[in-house]
Amino acid sequence: MATSGKLVDAFYLFDEANRQDPNTEDFGGQTYPKELLYAHRMSDTLGTFAPNASEALQLAARCQHICRWEIPRDNYEQNRAGYLKWRQDLKKFHAQKAAELLNQAGYDQDTIENVEFLLLKKQLKKNEETQVLEDVVCLVFLQHYFEAFCSKHPEEKIIDILQKTWRKMSSEGQKAALELPMSKEAVQLIKRAIDNGAE
Structure with a gap:
């Protein structure tokens, strides 16, 4: 840049x-x-x-x-x-x-x-740059903070947070999220949240 x-x-x-x-x-x-x-x-x-x-x-x-x-x-x-x-x-x-x-x-x-x-975060989902910023926020959370979050909360809350996070992201952000270096357990939780209605 x-x-x-x-x-x-x-x-x-x-x-x-x-x-x-x-x-x-x-x-x-x-x-x-x-x-x-x-x-x-x-x-x-x-x-x-x-x-x-x-x-x-x-x-x-x-x-x-x-x-x-x-x-x-x-x-x-x-x-x-x-x-x-x-x-x-x-x-x-x-x-x-x-x-x-x-x-x-x-x-x-x-x-x-x-x-x-x-x-x-004005015009989220409408303004391209606002959306990119939100995607980056979500990606940073998933890569660096999600697994620590998982250790402190019940699975039901984790799935709920993942679904809310997923809905905030663009399709490009979601694609990047699935390519992040995360543990097998974290990836399984994300896929479970998607399957249960995050999209």
Whole structure:
């Protein structure tokens, strides 16, 4: 993917912000701030899935979870309504935080608004770039977080989450998902979810 000086500057600002995450994750023998690692996984997956992605899409992928720990899930009611409110508040927070850092990196208002549009997931299934971003989010979840999720939840919930994830994805995203390097057990769960009505 093409890079510009502003893109490099924005990535640096995003990464410095995410480096402050107090939550950590071990990967490849090293310990990383959780959201910093997630951001790099988003960029890497976008580079593979959509190598010709626009600059705005590259920016949105890198700051998808910018400073996410500042709005903890525990601050909301532990039910579906609370979860949905948390997710909506996160989208707005990420868009606002990204806008501040993009302005600092010298981006024009049109680009900033485009990134905000993508982070708010507007026109999903209608806007091509919003859909690509959602596909990348789903692919990162399936490749890097799905198996840990499976170890913490009953199969019924896992199937439900897989079905919801699958419905959000484009046919290209679904195809890429089935080609991910996952365990035999994970692949079987995905196929079971598809067979039981994910499409």
